[in-house]
Amino acid sequence: MTPQDFFMRLSQYFIPTLKETPTEAQIVSHRLMLRAGLVRQTSAGIYAWLPLGLRVLRKIEQIVREEQNAAGALEVLMPTIQSADLWKQSGRYEAYGKEMLRIVDRHEREMLYGPTNEEMITDLFRREIKTYRDLPKNLYHIQWKFRDEVRPRFGVMRGREFLMKDAYSFDLDYAGAKKSYQKMFLAYLRTFARMGLQAIPMRADSGAIGGDLSHEFIILAETGESAVFCHPDWLKTDPLRDGVSHDDDLEPFVNKYTGLYAATDEKHKPGSAGIAEEALIKTRGIEVGHIFYFGIKYSKPMGAEVKGPDGNNVALEMGSYGIGVSRLVGAIIEASHDDAGIIWPEPVAPFKVGLINLKTNDAVATKQVDDLYAKLQNAGVSVLLDDRDERPGAKFADMDLIGLPWHVVGGRGLEKGMVEVKNRKTGERGEISIDAALQKLTS
């Protein structure tokens, strides 16, 4: 917990909620992100993150980071601005098209705002790594990227500027590359599961980048962008309880998960699922991650080679692994909301508890609420305290909109030492003693 967590009083914070929906927001996550004061648009597809939205972004980022680290990937940070030279070497400078934001610096040098980092990481790697003994390696960073989409839309789900985790693996041979791929496969399943999402890997085209071992990770959300079909057993999977470790042979694990049928609308072939068509779950999904092996696509033209055991130079076998971090904020809301607002899964919630003081003009009651606030903080629970002098209705509406997992209401029950505790997701609520509330929320 950071020191600033001790001063999360709504009267001093910055959460500009909106009662009405801005016209430009068409889909639910975009509407809610604006209404709940998470972001503001500054240009088409470009957003400023306000305090509450930034906390969520950081939470997601941290989970991604932890799971990457657990898989043995090493964090680096590459620049947003790149030189065109590297892209000319790989041949993508011409190929990329108008999506790439091209910039000319004062010396008339061609630069670009990076849409991805294969070239740069390959360059960094080839300069330093000369022997197979230093393999395997997987380097990742979490950085802002820019793709000049023709038509940005859906808020942060398809912005032009976006925060992305991208990892790049380097191996001596295919067997090693496959192992690296499998580790990321596991890491991805764990990452999304930790965020409270049902994520399903689906076989994917490797697209413009090339390659043949490729999966998209799609999270299920009724309002998702594409229709998906999947085996009902998907809903029984839990990657967090499979008991596998990154050091294990992951082949059986990957086979288990890739063995269950799942396909997007465009890939779906009726009758190919191995079970009755009617038994398939039909829903919608949002792509939040993509992993793929692309072999020597960049290492070969860019001369990224190491000496193999036999003394010959070998082009590096590579793969890359992306997660749309900023997109996840929108995707999670698509997957978890109701008419009143956002419902944050606890691991990514900006605060765990929203504490409402309905008696701000009553010194004794306020003391009780402030005490509870301090005790929760001291117990390591992040709390947002609504100490504003607002009508109860406005406070409840804002709290529901913001969507913190637990709401604690200090009101007329305080005289008897009681508060109301509400679960945002289930709507379940009840009056319990302050001590019991403290117990419940810190356990």
Place this chain on the structure above:
RNA sequence: CGGAACGUAGCGCAGCCUGGUAGCGCACUUGUCUGGGGGGCAAGUGGUCGCGGGUUCAAAUCCCGCCGUUCCGACCA
């Protein structure tokens, strides 16, 4: 990039067709009553009508150009 809309107060909108003092709701400020699901009363603040040009005695309104934003399609983490 093809097709289509929209731009008037912080937000949501009316006014434009048929040119003549720029409006409504919410928000905001002050006072007051109120106090468990966006409250009432009273008094206020706030707008170069996206920008530029043209027509006209007169333009938010009509005409031309530009900019911005959004929607549908093709494209994508």
